[in-house]
Amino acid sequence: MKVKNVVIAGLGGQGVLKASDILADAAFRAGFDVKKSELHGMSQRGGSVSSDVRYGEGLLSPMVPPGEADVLVVLEETQVEINRPTLRAGGVLIGPDVIAPESLKNKKSLNVALLGAASTVLDIADEHWIAAMHANLAEKLHTLNEQAFEIGREAARARAA
Amino acid sequence: MTVERLLLSGDDAVALAALHAGVRLGTGYPGTPSTEILETFDQLGGRAQWSPNEKVALEVGIGSAFAGARTIVTMKHVGLNVAADALFTAAYTDVEGGLLVISADDPGMASSQNEQDNRHYARAAALPMLEPSDSQQAYDFTWLGLELSERWKIPVILRLTTRICHAKTVVRPRPALQTLPEPSFKRDVPARVMIPAYAKPAHLRLRQKLAEIAAWNEAEGPFEIHEGDATLGIIATGIGAMHAREAAPGASHLSFGLTYPLPIERLRAFADRVERLVVIEEGDPVLVDALRAVGLPAEGKPEMYRFGELNVERVRRILANDTSPEAVPPKGKPPELCPGCSHRGVFETLRDLDCIVSGDIGCYTLGVLPPFSAMDTCVCMGASIGVGLGLRHVLPEEQARRVVSVIGDSTFVHSGLTGLAEMVYNPPPTGHLVLILDNGTTAMTGQQEHPGTGRLLDHSATNLLNFEETARAMGVQNVHVIDTTSLKDDSLRDLITDLLARNETSLIVTRQPCVLAAPKIRLYEKANAEQRAATCSADLVD
Numbered sequence: 001m002k003v004k005n006v007v008i009a010g011l012g013g014q015g016v017l018k019a020s021d022i023l024a025d026a027a028f029r030a031g032f033d034v035k036k037s038e039l040h041g042m043s044q045r046g047g048s049v050s051s052d053v054r055y056g057e058g059l060l061s062p063m064v065p066p067g068e069a070d071v072l073v074v075l076e077e078t079q080v081e082i083n084r085p086t087l088r089a090g091g092v093l094i095g096p097d098v099i100a101p102e103s104l105k106n107k108k109s110l111n112v113a114l115l116g117a118a119s120t121v122l123d124i125a126d127e128h129w130i131a132a133m134h135a136n137l138a139e140k141l142h143t144l145n146e147q148a149f150e151i152g153r154e155a156a157r158a159r160a161a
Numbered sequence: 162m163t164v165e166r167l168l169l170s171g172d173d174a175v176a177l178a179a180l181h182a183g184v185r186l187g188t189g190y191p192g193t194p195s196t197e198i199l200e201t202f203d204q205l206g207g208r209a210q211w212s213p214n215e216k217v218a219l220e221v222g223i224g225s226a227f228a229g230a231r232t233i234v235t236m237k238h239v240g241l242n243v244a245a246d247a248l249f250t251a252a253y254t255d256v257e258g259g260l261l262v263i264s265a266d267d268p269g270m271a272s273s274q275n276e277q278d279n280r281h282y283a284r285a286a287a288l289p290m291l292e293p294s295d296s297q298q299a300y301d302f303t304w305l306g307l308e309l310s311e312r313w314k315i316p317v318i319l320r321l322t323t324r325i326c327h328a329k330t331v332v333r334p335r336p337a338l339q340t341l342p343e344p345s346f347k348r349d350v351p352a353r354v355m356i357p358a359y360a361k362p363a364h365l366r367l368r369q370k371l372a373e374i375a376a377w378n379e380a381e382g383p384f385e386i387h388e389g390d391a392t393l394g395i396i397a398t399g400i401g402a403m404h405a406r407e408a409a410p411g412a413s414h415l416s417f418g419l420t421y422p423l424p425i426e427r428l429r430a431f432a433d434r435v436e437r438l439v440v441i442e443e444g445d446p447v448l449v450d451a452l453r454a455v456g457l458p459a460e461g462k463p464e465m466y467r468f469g470e471l472n473v474e475r476v477r478r479i480l481a482n483d484t485s486p487e488a489v490p491p492k493g494k495p496p497e498l499c500p501g502c503s504h505r506g507v508f509e510t511l512r513d514l515d516c517i518v519s520g521d522i523g524c525y526t527l528g529v530l531p532p533f534s535a536m537d538t539c540v541c542m543g544a545s546i547g548v549g550l551g552l553r554h555v556l557p558e559e560q561a562r563r564v565v566s567v568i569g570d571s572t573f574v575h576s577g578l579t580g581l582a583e584m585v586y587n588p589p590p591t592g593h594l595v596l597i598l599d600n601g602t603t604a605m606t607g608q609q610e611h612p613g614t615g616r617l618l619d620h621s622a623t624n625l626l627n628f629e630e631t632a633r634a635m636g637v638q639n640v641h642v643i644d645t646t647s648l649k650d651d652s653l654r655d656l657i658t659d660l661l662a663r664n665e666t667s668l669i670v671t672r673q674p675c676v677l678a679a680p681k682i683r684l685y686e687k688a689n690a691e692q693r694a695a696t697c698s699a700d701l702v703d
Contacts, residue, residue: 024329037329039327045497045524046496047494047496048494061403062330063404063472065472066490082490082492
């Protein structure tokens with residue numbers, strides 16, 4: 001399979017890095033070669049954060065070259081335009097407006113809900129998504145996040161339909 | 162046989178390799194992007210500890226290696242400046258156990274005050290340097306570095322960069338060592354006591370070691386060639402090798418791991434086979450200059466690419482010799498002091514009093530930004546006190562009286578203690594005021610412990626370094642502690658105003674836990690109290 005490029009972006013504290021860990025882990029469990037790159041440090045202080053996940057065959061650089069992302073997931077409306085240059089022509093943008101704010105029990109699960117939306121255009125089987133969520137989130141949050149993932153997936157499908 | 166397949170960051174790969182290779186002690190000071198190495202090593206069951214600063218960490222590491230134990234010492238790039246004094250002489254000494262000094266450079270300054278290129282240290286200190294280009298090599302080179310260190314009894318530098326430390330790639334580990342030599346002290350004074358009589362032959366020995374390591378690098382050092390079109394040959398190291406292979410898939414590529422001392426003859430053989438030879442390296446023109454110095458017709462990158470990180474697109478531009486202005490990415494949101502941060506009130510007070518603020522390295526450096534705009538200088542860890550004193554010494558009195566030094570708790574232990582000694586020893590005519598903003602953690606790098614928290618790397622209890630008692634014992638004339646948790650009145654403002662008017666040395670410790678760390682700190686304290694209670698009752702039963 002040719003390399004799939006995904007960029008996840010948002011603000012510090014929103015769970016950008018957690019979401020990219022889950023995606024990278026799911027692709028890894030699906031048997032792909034995976035590279036994931038991020039910048040953190042001052043990101044806890046509310047600044048812009050983004051993370052690149054690449055999977056498939058013949059991976060080299062861990063960073064998605066500008067203008068080559070197949071999928072761009074953005075957790076914060078103000079960060080959409082800032083990150084749009086990473087998206088390739090015809091690439092898929094998944095912004096926070098995919099999810100109706102009242103549909104999530106806990107706003108902190110927005111990162112996982114948007115992953116659910118992204119999963120509709122990423123070729124990774126359900127079992128790997130579930131296993132990756134379980135491996136990267138505290139046990140007491142599993143049900144909540146599985147629900148959020150499903151809500152995101154349904155929302156994306158409804159929008160595409 | 163199937164080999165275990167793991168998805169690891171470079172930092173985690175180094176930690177796992179350290180565990181597998183039998184490292185008995187890991188020391189360091191937290192600094193992005195190196196911090197996770199020791200934290201992971203601890204979680205995996207290794208023995209890891211934070212030191213007050215990188216120089217002390219390296220000194221402890223040298224002692225451990227003298228005793229025959231495999232040792233790693235971790236730090237970010239600027240940390241190697243702090244450790245450099247010990248490093249340069251450790252190069253002369255013979256180590257028994259492998260000593261791997263890990264420097265994590267931050268090209269592009271994701272969270273640093275400069276983008277220095279620590280490859281210069283390998284040449285300056287005359288130490289072998291390994292540079293991995295992904296997590297697998299980070300794992301493999303940790304083993305290799307320890308082995309080379311023991312074979313030639315020399316410290317080895319493992320240079321990582323941000324995109325190695327924090328990128329996750331697939332790693333296949335090797336079986337862990339089952340038996341290790343027991344540490345024990347063997348006296349070898351000429352190899353360890355660097356008085357001139359012993360240091361002179363030690364320098365000759367060092368150069369001999371390097372010559373042997375260079376010969377080993379020529380014959381069997383880590384080396385990778387991807388044959389391609391002979392019209393373009395690219396020599397690259399570290400993460401640059403990955404970018405280069407993606408940017409020019411049809412070209413001939415050479416990458417190698419031991420980047421000091423260089424395997425010149427192998428590089429020359431490659432150069433002879435290609436028409437155009439380009440060097441792809443992040444940061445300074447270290448490699449290209451070295452190749453040109455031995456007469457290889459190597460092409461470097463235009464000066465504009467010295468700054469910031471490389472990526473695939475920039476490498477394409479370098480190969481095309483494209484120096485047209487790069488697209489400026491839209492500005493992201495800069496970081497800011499957290500809502501509810503304990504430092505906010507202090508910076509508001511300093512701003513309102515129109516202080517000249519000599520600042521330091523940590524979260525609180527964000528006090529420079531609006532709405533506070535209350536920081537005037539920031540150079541390196543611990544510099545706030547010295548720089549503040551310098552300002553006080555020479556400014557006209559009315560300005561000198563407005564100078565305040567501001568330093569965080571972890572930074573104070575790192576290199577503020579000697580600044581305080583300087584203040585007591587050489588007080589300016591108007592005295593001076595130092596503020597320690599104590600938020601009970603090393604907040605900037607992700608809430609690590611330090612000697613002022615009274616907890617070890619794994620958050621268990623240990624002795625506490627008390628700042629105010631230390632300052633009093635050192636002879637600071639006025640020492641005050643203010644709990645800013647519920648600071649609504651003008652007491653901090655009044656106290657600062659009063660102290661600035663005196664010609665005396667003063668310290669105010671403002672104390673309030675970091676809002677992000679406070680919940681965890683409460684858990685650690687509770688666990689430690691229960692542990693102490695259990696130990697006490699066990700003693701009574703005994």
